[in-house]
Amino acid sequence: MSGQAKRIVILGATGSIGIQALDVVAASPELEVVALSAHSAWEPLVELARAHGVTRVALADAQAAGLAAAAWPQGEVHAGAQGLVELIIDSGADLVLNAIVGSAGLGPTIVALGEGIDLALANKESLVVGGELVTALAEATGSRILPVDSEHAALHQLIAGERTFGAGTIERLIVTASGGPFRGYTRERLAEVTAAQALAHPTWSMGAKITIDSATLMNKGLEVIEAHHLFGVPYAQIDVLVHPQSIVHGLVELCDGAVLAHLGCPDMRMPISYALHYPERAELHIARLDLAQVGSLTFEQPDLDAFPALRLSREAAVAGGTAPCVLNAANEVAVRAFLGGEITFARIAEVIEGALDALGAEPLREFDALFEADRRAREIALGSLA
Ligand code: NAD
Numbered sequence: 001m002s003g004q005a006k007r008i009v010i011l012g013a014t015g016s017i018g019i020q021a022l023d024v025v026a027a028s029p030e031l032e033v034v035a036l037s038a039h040s041a042w043e044p045l046v047e048l049a050r051a052h053g054v055t056r057v058a059l060a061d062a063q064a065a066g067l068a069a070a071a072w073p074q075g076e077v078h079a080g081a082q083g084l085v086e087l088i089i090d091s092g093a094d095l096v097l098n099a100i101v102g103s104a105g106l107g108p109t110i111v112a113l114g115e116g117i118d119l120a121l122a123n124k125e126s127l128v129v130g131g132e133l134v135t136a137l138a139e140a141t142g143s144r145i146l147p148v149d150s151e152h153a154a155l156h157q158l159i160a161g162e163r164t165f166g167a168g169t170i171e172r173l174i175v176t177a178s179g180g181p182f183r184g185y186t187r188e189r190l191a192e193v194t195a196a197q198a199l200a201h202p203t204w205s206m207g208a209k210i211t212i213d214s215a216t217l218m219n220k221g222l223e224v225i226e227a228h229h230l231f232g233v234p235y236a237q238i239d240v241l242v243h244p245q246s247i248v249h250g251l252v253e254l255c256d257g258a259v260l261a262h263l264g265c266p267d268m269r270m271p272i273s274y275a276l277h278y279p280e281r282a283e284l285h286i287a288r289l290d291l292a293q294v295g296s297l298t299f300e301q302p303d304l305d306a307f308p309a310l311r312l313s314r315e316a317a318v319a320g321g322t323a324p325c326v327l328n329a330a331n332e333v334a335v336r337a338f339l340g341g342e343i344t345f346a347r348i349a350e351v352i353e354g355a356l357d358a359l360g361a362e363p364l365r366e367f368d369a370l371f372e373a374d375r376r377a378r379e380i381a382l383g384s385l386a
C-alpha cells in the first residue's frame with residue numbers, strides 16, 4: 001500500500017480477537033490503530049492504548065469509563081453506547097474491526113456501515129441477528145464487510161476468482177467445523193459435561209462465549225447464517241463438514257465438480273491480517289503448514305442428534321425474520337447460565353428451543369424490531385432457566 005497508513009478502530013480490543021489484531025497491526029507499518037474499545041476492563045484497555053500509542057478509547061460501561069478517565073488524564077475516554085458511536089464517527093477511520101462478542105456488536109456494526117466505513121467483522125452475531133438489514137445498509141453506503149471468521153475469510157478468498165451463484169459457477173459452500181471438545185460424544189455422555197471441559201477447545205484458543213458455542217456446535221449454526229448473508233447463498237447450498245484438524249477452513253464446490261479448499265495452520269492472525277489489509281496481502285510471521293507432519297486430514301458429518309443447536313439454528317435461519325435474532329439472544333443467555341453453573345450443557349439447546357417456540361418468526365423491516373426481539377427473547381430465556 002502506498003501513501004498514508006490505513007487508520008483502524010478496534011472494538012473489543014481486550015478480547016481474544018482484539019489482542020491478536022493489535023499484534024497484526026504492530027507488525028504492519030501500513031496499518032495504524034487510532035482508537036480502541038472494551039466493555040468494562042478499563043485497566044487492560046488503558047494499558048493496551050499506552051502500549052500501542054493510542055489516545056482515544058471507549059468503554060461501554062460508563063462507570064469503568066469514569067475510572068479510566070480519572071486514571072489516564074492524557075487519554076480521551078468516551079463512555080457508554082453513545083461513547084462507542086462517537087469513537088467510530090470521530091476517529092476518521094478507514095476501517096473498523098468489530099471484535100465485540102454477542103448482539104452488543106450490532107449497534108457498532110450499524111454505525112460503521114452507516115458512516116460508509118469498511119468493516120472487518122469478527123462479530124458474527126451482527127450478521128446472524130440482522131443479516132438482511134446489515135447487508136442492505138452496507139450496499140446503500142458502499143461499505144465493504146470483510147469477514148474475520150476463519151471459515152468465511154477462507155470462502156471470501158476462494159470465491160474471489162469465481163463468478164458467484166445463480167447463473168455463476170459456484171454450486172455449494174462448505175464450512176468446516178473442528179467438532180469441538182465433545183466430538184463423538186452421545187447425548188447421554190453430553191449430559192455430564194462441565195463448563196471446564198467445554199472451555200478446553202482442541203484446536204482454537206478463543207473467548208469463553210464462542211468456545212461454548214463451538215462445544216454445542218451453535219457456532220457452526222451461526223456461521224451458516226453468517227455465510228448466507230456475506231455471500232448471498234441459499235441455505236440449501238451451504239453445508240457443514242466436521243474436520244477435527246482445523247487445517248481446511250472452507251471449501252467451494254464448482255459447477256464442473258471441482259472443489260477448491262483453503263488450508264492453513266489454525267491461527268486467527270491469518271484471517272485477521274487478510275481482513276485488515278484487504279485488498280492487499282501482507283507477509284505474516286506465523287507457523288507454516290507442514291502437511292507431511294499433519295499426516296492425515298479427516299472429515300465426517302456433524303451429529304445433529306447429539307448437537308441439536310445446529311439443527312435449531314438451521315430451522316431459525318430458514319424461518320428468517322426475527323427468528324435468528326431470537327436464537328442468538330436465547331443462546332447468549334443460556335451460554336452465560338451454563339458458564340455460571342446454573343444449567344447443564346443439554347439445557348442450552350432446550351432454552352433456545354423454548355424461546356424460538358414462544359416467539360416464532362416476525363417479519364423484519366427495521367432495526368428497532370431486532371432490538372425488541374432480542375429483549376423479549378432474553379426475557380423468555382431467563383424465565384426458563386429456573
Ligand atoms: P472475547 O470475549 O475474548 O472478547 C470480547 C471483547 O468484546 C472484549 O474486548 C470485551 O470487553 C468486549 N465486549 C464484551 N461485551 C461488550 C459489550 N456489551 N459492549 C461492548 N464491548 C463488549 O471474545 P472473542 O473470542 O475475541 O470474540 C469476539 C467476536 O469474534 C465474537 O463475535 C466471536 O464469535 C468472534 N470470533 C472469535 C474468534 C476467536 O478466535 N476468538 C474466531 C472467530 C470469530
Ligand code: MG
Pocket residue numbers: 149150151223
Ligand atoms: Mg469460525
